[in-house]
Amino acid sequence: MSDRDDVERKLRESEIRLQQILATLPVGLAVTNRAGDIILVNEASKRIWGDVIVSGAERWEMTKGYWHDTGERLAQLEWASVRALSGGETSLNQLIDIETYDGRHKTVENSAAPIRNEDGQIVGAVVVNEDVTERVIAENGLRFALEELKALSLRLVEVQETERRELSHELHDRIGQNLTALGINLQMLQGRLAAADPEIASRLDDSRKLLAATFDAVANLLSELRPRVLDDSGLLAALEWYASEFSARTGLQVKVVARDLAQRLDAPFETALFRIAQEALNNIAKHAHARHVEVSLTSTQGDWVMSISDDGVGVDAKADGAPRASGGFGIVTMRERARAIGGRLEVRARPAGGTSVIVTVRGGP
Numbered sequence: 046m047s048d049r050d051d052v053e054r055k056l057r058e059s060e061i062r063l064q065q066i067l068a069t070l071p072v073g074l075a076v077t078n079r080a081g082d083i084i085l086v087n088e089a090s091k092r093i094w095g096d097v098i099v100s101g102a103e104r105w106e107m108t109k110g111y112w113h114d115t116g117e118r119l120a121q122l123e124w125a126s127v128r129a130l131s132g133g134e135t136s137l138n139q140l141i142d143i144e145t146y147d148g149r150h151k152t153v154e155n156s157a158a159p160i161r162n163e164d165g166q167i168v169g170a171v172v173v174n175e176d177v178t179e180r181v182i183a184e185n186g187l188r189f190a191l192e193e194l195k196a197l198s199l200r201l202v203e204v205q206e207t208e209r210r211e212l213s214h215e216l217h218d219r220i221g222q223n224l225t226a227l228g229i230n231l232q233m234l235q236g237r238l239a240a241a242d243p244e245i246a247s248r249l250d251d252s253r254k255l256l257a258a259t260f261d262a263v264a265n266l267l268s269e270l271r272p273r274v275l276d277d278s279g280l281l282a283a284l285e286w287y288a289s290e291f292s293a294r295t296g297l298q299v300k301v302v303a304r305d306l307a308q309r310l311d312a313p314f315e316t317a318l319f320r321i322a323q324e325a326l327n328n329i330a331k332h333a334h335a336r337h338v339e340v341s342l343t344s345t346q347g348d349w350v351m352s353i354s355d356d357g358v359g360v361d362a363k364a365d366g367a368p369r370a371s372g373g374f375g376i377v378t379m380r381e382r383a384r385a386i387g388g389r390l391e392v393r394a395r396p397a398g399g400t401s402v403i404v405t406v407r408g409g410p
Contacts, residue, residue, distance in 0.1 A: 073153075073174035076160070077101060079167065081130055093176050095147035109144040113152060113181070116142075125157035129170040133159045140177075152181045198385040203313060209271040224260045228253060272319075280315040281306060284322055284340055295330045297338055304343045314406060317386045318342075318351050321379045325353040325402045328375045333357025335399060347407055354401040359394050379404075 073090030075083050081101020091097055098104040105127065110119040121127055125136035139155040153174045160169040235249040275283035281303050288299040309315065322340060329335050335357030343350050376392060379402065383390040388406030395401055 071175075073172075073176070075172045075174075076169060077126060077130070077172065078169045079130065081105070081126065081170075084169070090174060093145070093151065093153060093174050094143075095145045095149070098146060107146065110141045110155075111143075113140040113142050125155050126170050126172045129157040129159040129172075130167060133161075133167055135159070140181075151176055151178045153177060195385060195387075198381060210276075212271075220263055224256060224263065228256050228260070231256065275315060275319055276312075279309045280318055281342060283315075283319050284342065287319070287323065287326075288340060291326050291330075297326075297330060298336060299326065299338045299340065301340045302342070304341070306342065306344050310349060314349070314386050317382045317388070318349070318404060318406070321382050321390070321402075321404055322351065322353060324375050324379050324382075329353070329355045329357060329400075333400065348405060349407070350403065350405050352401050352403045354395060354399060356395075356397075356399040359398055359400055 068088055070087055070089055073093045074087045075090050075097070076085040077083050081104070083097060083099045083101075083104070086097050098107055105121050105124065108124070110124070111117060112119065119141060122131070125134075125139055128134040128136055135156075135158040137156045140152065141155055142150065142152050144150055154177050156173045157170050159167045160171060162168045231249055231253045235246055235253065272283055272286065274286050281301070285301045288301050291297065292299045310318070326338065326340075329338055333355050335355035338353065338355045341350075341352045341354070380390045383404050383406065386406055388404055391401075391403045391405075393401045393403065
């Protein structure tokens with residue numbers, strides 16, 4: 046009798062310990078028999094579902110669950126516990142929206158695994174539910190905020206480009222024309238005064254040279270603000286024009302290569318890619334100590350890829366192995382411009398030395 050009492054005592058202690066463990070679990074846990082009837086359930090599961098229905102047949106009949114991604118209702122055979130009992134499948138983290146037995150709506154991660162006896166026969170299932178409603182709400186809120194930020198970023202870029210275009214046209218129409226007229230007047234004065242007063246003629250000649258330099262500076266400023274070739278002829282023509290201007294100004298040899306280009310991109314996409322190329326080339330001129338740069342533009346099945354590769358000093362590696370380029374704020378600016386049009390920007394170290402800035406965006410039909 047003492048042995049029997051000892052066994053019963055140990056059994057009661059084990060049951061108490063099991064109940065304590067189940068009570069402290071932060072996730073809902075239920076154990077079913079072969080028929081699907083619940084024989085053990087913890088408090089967390091009751092908090093998730095409300096008054097738990099014990100009978101398997103009734104529970105499957107009354108339980109309402111919907112796939113979180115599609116909103117389609119789960120059929121009985123799609124529930125993790127049913128699959129565990131009928132086919133011995135283990136299902137992990139089904140993300141489903143449920144209607145609890147007391148009428149509330151929640152999102153849970155639903156998992157189940159079969160329980161087998163010594164002969165390998167399925168005798169039940171263990172079901173685990175985690176209430177992730179708050180997490181999903183937070184993730185959806187963050188996703189919505191990111192989409193709003195992306196839209197705002199794109200709108201700011203559009204406003205900036207509109208202002209640049211208007212300012213460029215205003216400068217061209219007013220200052221450009223005035224400088225041209227002033228140059229003509231100086232030329233006329235110089236022609237009339239050259240013989241009468243050589244000193245005045247010399248000063249007028251200096252003024253004309255200064256005026257020409259000012260005109261060139263204004264022209265460069267107009268091009269930086271908004272190159273007309275981008276609007277008139279498209280991205281490729283604008284890149285070729287800018288590469289020529291950039292090479293003349295910095296001494297860097299810049300080559301533009303285009304492959305398999307389809308129709309033109311929409312204006313916001315062309316503007317963003319052109320500005321990224323500008324920023325990348327300016328970064329190279331300031332930090333890379335390069336001699337040659339290649340700007341490549343390709344289009345494949347609606348995906349546009351632009352890469353700017355140089356033969357300079359390359360990029361440093363951060364602690365996590367990701368590249369870190371000089372002129373960090375320029376990289377951030379380029380990445381945000383790419384994100385604003387739904388694109389992706391990468392900075393890679395080239396095996397032979399130097400750096401590649403690669404932008405991928407879907408902008409075709």
